[in-house]
Amino acid sequence: MRVLVVEDESRVASFIAKGLDGAGFVTEVVGTGAEAVRRTLEGAADLVLLDVGLPDIDGFTVLAEIRTVDQATPVIMLTARGDVSSRVRGLELGADDYLPKPFDFEELLARVRARLRQPRQPESFLLRSGDLELDLRSRRARRAELQVDLTSREFALLEFFLRHEGQVLSRVQILNGVWGYDFDPGSNVVDVYVGYLRSKLDTGSTPDVAATSLIETVRGGGYRLREHSASGL
Numbered sequence: 001m002r003v004l005v006v007e008d009e010s011r012v013a014s015f016i017a018k019g020l021d022g023a024g025f026v027t028e029v030v031g032t033g034a035e036a037v038r039r040t041l042e043g044a045a046d047l048v049l050l051d052v053g054l055p056d057i058d059g060f061t062v063l064a065e066i067r068t069v070d071q072a073t074p075v076i077m078l079t080a081r082g083d084v085s086s087r088v089r090g091l092e093l094g095a096d097d098y099l100p101k102p103f104d105f106e107e108l109l110a111r112v113r114a115r116l117r118q119p120r121q122p123e124s125f126l127l128r129s130g131d132l133e134l135d136l137r138s139r140r141a142r143r144a145e146l147q148v149d150l151t152s153r154e155f156a157l158l159e160f161f162l163r164h165e166g167q168v169l170s171r172v173q174i175l176n177g178v179w180g181y182d183f184d185p186g187s188n189v190v191d192v193y194v195g196y197l198r199s200k201l202d203t204g205s206t207p208d209v210a211a212t213s214l215i216e217t218v219r220g221g222g223y224r225l226r227e228h229s230a231s232g233l
């Protein structure tokens with residue numbers, strides 16, 4: 001399988017290319033958006049790894065130009081960690097996946113393999129857990145078939161929980177994954193937003209929110225999205 005690596009930083013590009021070569025892929029590296037469009041439309045790649053920051057035209061423009069002609073070749077975008085708006089924009093333009101920088105090579109490899117295994121399908125834009133459904137393309141959330149109106153930050157937080165269903169997430173992990181902080185600024189912003197989500201998602205009103213909420217409070221640990229099987233819904 002041939003992977004086109006679009007990255008202008010040669011150190012990063014060679015790190016990716018070396019790793020993919022070692023995993024049995026045939027890689028080609030290009031450093032500009034114009035070359036990326038040209039090579040992709042020439043059919044040079046089975047998958048494109050596309051950096052957002054490029055010296056000529058940015059990754060979004062590259063993606064848009066590719067997608068006007070070619071809707072099939074999978075594109076994985078490399079975005080800055082915690083940059084929710086870039087991610088959304090990429091998905092809207094037809095990216096198949098995104099990978100926040102910096103990333104572990106193993107994660108990159110897993111995403112590449114997953115994309116080459118699956119044909120492109122709109123279902124990949126849906127995250128589900130029990131009766132909860134998130135559409136990453138339209139940015140809509142539904143619970144029990146009813147639309148839930150979320151702000152973009154609430155949506156990002158819920159997406160983060162869904163991607164880590166059943167795992168205990170510390171406040172620092174949540175701050176990092178959703179707000180892009182790698183430190184705890186000492187605010188209670190996570191607790192505040194979890195509260196917002198609970199008030200919008202937990203439809204059945206019960207006095208003991210922490211015990212029955214979709215998002216559980218884990219004493220001393222953080223928060224956890226109840227696993228589908230354990231939700232009892």
Ligand code: CA
Pocket residue numbers: 007008009051052053054
């Ligand atoms: Ca770059």
